[in-house]
Amino acid sequence: MLVGHLAAARPGPVTGIRTYPAQSDGGTTAASHADPSFEQLLAQARLKFSHHxxxxxxxxxxxxxxxxxxxxxxxxxxxxxxGAKDSLVLFRDIAMIVNVPNRTVVTAMDGSSMREHVFTQIDSAVVVS
Structure with missing residues (x-):
């Protein structure tokens, strides 16, 4: 079974992506109480997860x-x-395929799920300590 195979992007609406913004410094201003626009949230997102x-x-x-x-x-x-585009990210016993420019986790698996799998269509690997 091949894991991590990334297909070409298809045009269409973006659905099922959860974003995680950068951590706040805890400061409060009048502007921080206003609801940010979708574009602002996307710009602040440090990591997103696809529905899959x-x-x-x-x-x-x-x-x-x-x-x-x-x-x-x-x-x-x-x-x-x-210059990485599609990376295998290893964090503890979790492997994730991440589209780096979009900062989107495409798929993820734990240690027992990744045994005897081949990761294709990646150009880099990142080990997070």
């Missing part, structure tokens, strides 16, 4: 804490700086 990835995470009981999301997003910053 969310399903896999839920099926496999994988949950991330905000600080873990930040560590993964920081690792993606480094991968992006090196």
């Amino acid at each position: 990835a969310e399903q896999r995470l839920q099926q496999r009981g994988i949950k991330f804490q905000p600080e873990q999301i930040d560590r993964i997003a920081s690792a993606l910053d480094q991968a992006e700086a090196k």
Whole structure:
């Protein structure tokens, strides 16, 4: 079974993507109480999960804490700086295929699910400590 095969993007509406914005510094201003627009939320998003990835995470009981999301997003910053497009991201015993320019986790699996799998259509691998 091949895992991580990424098909060409298809035009259409974006659905089922959850975003995780960068952590706030805790400061409050009048502007911070206003509801941000969708475009502003997308611009602030450090990491997004496709509907497929969310399903896999839920099926496999994988949950991330905000600080873990930040560590993964920081690792993606480094991968992006090196020109990565589609990366295998390894975090503890979790493997994720991430589209780096879109900052979107395409799929995810735990250690037992990734045994004897071949990851294709990636140009880099990132190990998050």
